[in-house]
Amino acid sequence: MTPPEVEEGRDDYRDFYRGRRVMITGGAGFIGSNLARQLAILGADTLIVDSLIPEYGGNLFNLHGIEDRVRLNIADVRMQSSMEALVRDRDVIFNLAGQVSHIDSMQDPYTDLEINCRAQLSILEACRKYNRQVRVVFAGTRQVYGRPDYLPVDEKHLVRPADINGVNKAAGEYYHLLYNNVFDIRACSLRLTNVYGPRQLIKHNRQGFIGWFIRLALEGAEIQVFGDGTQLRDFVYVDDAADAFLRAGANGACDGEVLNVGGDETVSHRDLVRVLVEIAGSGSVRFVEWPADKKRIDIGSFYSDSSRFRGITGWRPRVTLEEGLRQTLAFYREHYKQYVTEEARDEVLR
Amino acid sequence: MTPPEVEEGRDDYRDFYRGRRVMITGGAGFIGSNLARQLAILGADTLIVDSLIPEYGGNLFNLHGIEDRVRLNIADVRMQSSMEALVRDRDVIFNLAGQVSHIDSMQDPYTDLEINCRAQLSILEACRKYNRQVRVVFAGTRQVYGRPDYLPVDEKHLVRPADINGVNKAAGEYYHLLYNNVFDIRACSLRLTNVYGPRQLIKHNRQGFIGWFIRLALEGAEIQVFGDGTQLRDFVYVDDAADAFLRAGANGACDGEVLNVGGDETVSHRDLVRVLVEIAGSGSVRFVEWPADKKRIDIGSFYSDSSRFRGITGWRPRVTLEEGLRQTLAFYREHYKQYVTEEARDEVLR
Numbered sequence: 001m002t003p004p005e006v007e008e009g010r011d012d013y014r015d016f017y018r019g020r021r022v023m024i025t026g027g028a029g030f031i032g033s034n035l036a037r038q039l040a041i042l043g044a045d046t047l048i049v050d051s052l053i054p055e056y057g058g059n060l061f062n063l064h065g066i067e068d069r070v071r072l073n074i075a076d077v078r079m080q081s082s083m084e085a086l087v088r089d090r091d092v093i094f095n096l097a098g099q100v101s102h103i104d105s106m107q108d109p110y111t112d113l114e115i116n117c118r119a120q121l122s123i124l125e126a127c128r129k130y131n132r133q134v135r136v137v138f139a140g141t142r143q144v145y146g147r148p149d150y151l152p153v154d155e156k157h158l159v160r161p162a163d164i165n166g167v168n169k170a171a172g173e174y175y176h177l178l179y180n181n182v183f184d185i186r187a188c189s190l191r192l193t194n195v196y197g198p199r200q201l202i203k204h205n206r207q208g209f210i211g212w213f214i215r216l217a218l219e220g221a222e223i224q225v226f227g228d229g230t231q232l233r234d235f236v237y238v239d240d241a242a243d244a245f246l247r248a249g250a251n252g253a254c255d256g257e258v259l260n261v262g263g264d265e266t267v268s269h270r271d272l273v274r275v276l277v278e279i280a281g282s283g284s285v286r287f288v289e290w291p292a293d294k295k296r297i298d299i300g301s302f303y304s305d306s307s308r309f310r311g312i313t314g315w316r317p318r319v320t321l322e323e324g325l326r327q328t329l330a331f332y333r334e335h336y337k338q339y340v341t342e343e344a345r346d347e348v349l350r
Numbered sequence: 351m352t353p354p355e356v357e358e359g360r361d362d363y364r365d366f367y368r369g370r371r372v373m374i375t376g377g378a379g380f381i382g383s384n385l386a387r388q389l390a391i392l393g394a395d396t397l398i399v400d401s402l403i404p405e406y407g408g409n410l411f412n413l414h415g416i417e418d419r420v421r422l423n424i425a426d427v428r429m430q431s432s433m434e435a436l437v438r439d440r441d442v443i444f445n446l447a448g449q450v451s452h453i454d455s456m457q458d459p460y461t462d463l464e465i466n467c468r469a470q471l472s473i474l475e476a477c478r479k480y481n482r483q484v485r486v487v488f489a490g491t492r493q494v495y496g497r498p499d500y501l502p503v504d505e506k507h508l509v510r511p512a513d514i515n516g517v518n519k520a521a522g523e524y525y526h527l528l529y530n531n532v533f534d535i536r537a538c539s540l541r542l543t544n545v546y547g548p549r550q551l552i553k554h555n556r557q558g559f560i561g562w563f564i565r566l567a568l569e570g571a572e573i574q575v576f577g578d579g580t581q582l583r584d585f586v587y588v589d590d591a592a593d594a595f596l597r598a599g600a601n602g603a604c605d606g607e608v609l610n611v612g613g614d615e616t617v618s619h620r621d622l623v624r625v626l627v628e629i630a631g632s633g634s635v636r637f638v639e640w641p642a643d644k645k646r647i648d649i650g651s652f653y654s655d656s657s658r659f660r661g662i663t664g665w666r667p668r669v670t671l672e673e674g675l676r677q678t679l680a681f682y683r684e685h686y687k688q689y690v691t692e693e694a695r696d697e698v699l700r
Contacts, residue, residue, distance in 0.1 A: 106532070109475065110468070113471060118463055156508070161528065170521065174511055174516075177510070182646050296531070
């Protein structure tokens with residue numbers, strides 16, 4: 001029994017999920033699994049869809065402890081027929097499945113296109129055919145902005161992606177808005193900045209620098225920072241990111257919107273690594289020349305203005321960078337072997 | 351023998367094409383074939399690539415009279431291996447192949463994605479692998495802007511497509527810019543407004559209203575205008591559009607740019623039809639309610655600011671709407687049977 005749709009205010013968004021039929025694509029991944037844990041606490045009826053592709057972020061250990069409160073369905077969002085079957089009775093879809101490596105997208109643009117572009121269309125088509133009542137919250141990315149014209153970047157900034165992944169994520173996002181506007185499939189996109197925290201993939205370095213830096217610090221290894229490390233970023237702890245999804249999924253005022261979700265603090269790579277090494281009590285830093293291929297898709301400093309999202313939903317990040325790094329390091333210390341395979345470790349430590 | 355790359359000024363862009371190895375994807379289509387005719391006059395070595403898909407704009411008659419001065423290769427841009435073979439020795443690629451029906455894109459989003467999104471990626475990948483010296487001029491569209499926030503629309507306006515075709519054209523365009531910036535495949539995009547003129551598809555009404563209105567006027571039929579017909583548009587005669595491509599293809603200052611190409615005059619649908627019926631001496635107008643499905647993807651008034659493109663290349667439209675319509679009507683009067691099949695005509699006149 002699903003409760004009736006509530007008029008959501010700013011404080012009762014958590015109640016909204018009691019018994020709510022929710023689906024999370026990419027639900028065994030980094031943000032998805034942390035969101036699933038929140039939904040388990042809130043008593044939602046949670047269906048996790050994940051492909052568990054080895055090189056991607058899905059990891060069964062991410063669901064450790066909530067196995068009996070969620071339902072896992074292994075499926076690939078590229079399989080249209082599976083999506084058509086899965087979306088049918090869901091009230092809210094948190095659409096987080098994606099190919100997230102910028103680097104991989106430049107090596108193999110077609111796979112990125114299939115997952116981030118075509119599969120998004122097929123999820124929305126499935127909703128149009130079989131579940132027009134649903135609300136979809138899409139995991140967008142600050143990456144669609146490319147190299148910023150001004151800082152902080154708000155939603156009025158032009159979309160001008162600097163890599164293939166950014167182009168395909170932009171298209172995936174546009175589809176969501178279009179289905180909201182034309183087909184009444186309520187949908188919005190959260191353009192996330194750098195999210196970090198427990199349950200992030202750290203077994204290779206192709207999914208963003210922060211998880212990788214955390215791993216290197218943990219292992220007492222040298223962290224290489226490109227250039228002088230003065231480029232700025234904002235960071236969001238994964239619990240805060242999960243909270244943003246919960247708020248958007250319960251709030252009709254987000255429908256049809258593109259909303260930045262970014263951090264409070266602006267931190268240089270240089271300072272990030274300094275703090276990280278300090279908290280970890282291990283690891284070191286070395287500044288190196290930019291590799292040519294990475295330099296070409298680098299976007300310089302970036303931080304975002306999330307005031308629209310805050311204004312609509314009351315969201316604000318609660319976990320400071322220091323506290324977040326502390327919790328993250330503690331998590332990986334405890335569960336290191338679940339995230340780093342022996343072979344991959346040998347590779348790095350060699 | 352290709353001439354050496356010239357330092358292009360504003361006036362010698364036409365000389366640039368003498369002996370130049372050019373490829374036009376969609377070269378048997380509306381704009382592509384008019385461009386091919388110009389290139390034939392200029393003495394270019396022109397390779398036309400077209401799929402000749404019956405429902406699309408390619409029409410062998412469009413190449414009538416220049417058959418011995420161009421080379422036609424029937425191929426579909428979705429076939430990666432064909433593209434890899436075809437791009438190899440070309441100096442300039444005018445990349446005009448596309449699925450252009452907004453309406454079809456909403457019925458069959460996947461085909462639109464394959465042609466306007468994935469195939470664009472594979473053309474660029476082919477260049478990256480086999481022809482990094484090439485320059486690509488992409489046929490973009492004003493449609494990526496969606497419903498405008500302000501008029502006239504310049505390139506600083508947000509991209510916010512209102513239909514699937516617009517999303518996929520936006521992605522196709524972003525790929526071009528990305529390959530310019532990251533892989534040194536020189537590329538730019540011309541965001542065209544409503545182009546009209548001889549050799550446009552008029553056998554069905556799913557490729558934009560202007561060709562269809564021209565046909566109805568010719569046939570003495572009733573032209574239905576949705577709403578009160580006060581929405582504004584700008585129009586570009588196809589020879590002016592072809593001239594824009596020639597200028598962009600010869601001008602390194604366009605590389606990496608997105609440039610609006612729009613008309614001088616701003617005309618309401620109502621006035622367009624009045625002028626058309628007057629010049630044709632046949633046809634009539636009736637104002638009807640907006641069909642719900644069309645209303646939802648309507649963008650209201652739109653006209654664009656092309657001053658950047660004019661500033662860079664010296665382009666300006668030379669053919670007035672009245673003169674353009676006159677030439678267009680004369681062309682279709684003479685060659686009506688080449689553009690309207692018996693069956694399709696019976697369908698409309700019934």
